[in-house]
Amino acid sequence: xxxxxxxxxxxxxxxxxxxxxxxxxxxxxxxxxxxxxxxxxxxxxxxxxxxxxxxxxxxxxxxxxxxxxxxxxxxxxxxxxxxxxxxxxxxxxxxxxxx
Numbered sequence: 001x002x003x004x005x006x007x008x009x010x011x012x013x014x015x016x017x018x019x020x021x022x023x024x025x026x027x028x029x030x031x032x033x034x035x036x037x038x039x040x041x042x043x044x045x046x047x048x049x050x051x052x053x054x055x056x057x058x059x060x061x062x063x064x065x066x067x068x069x070x071x072x073x074x075x076x077x078x079x080x081x082x083x084x085x086x087x088x089x090x091x092x093x094x095x096x097x098x099x
Contacts, residue, residue: 006025013060014095021045024088031084038070040086044070064089 024045028034037045039061043062048055067089070082 013055015055016093016095017048017051017055020036020088021049021053021083023091024085027084027088028081031080033077033081033084036081037085038078038082041066041082045085046095049092060089060092061089063067 025034028037041063044066048059064086067082067086071079071086074082075078
């Protein structure tokens, strides 16, 4: 699909990861959960930030699976933080060319 549109194939998942990170952080702060993000999830979020918000489809799916698992394990505030991030992930905006 990207190739048909004349776009590079390596950016196979045209989502705005920076906007996702921003919205997730706002939601976490609104719920007072920004200090309760599980370390493994925070590391993934940091990787997305360091990659200028770029994500592949497999990275997106992996993050979704990890967040799903974290909503079922750990302490209550970590589960709640994972739930908030997963909600933000489900609303991840598309990049202009995909929209």
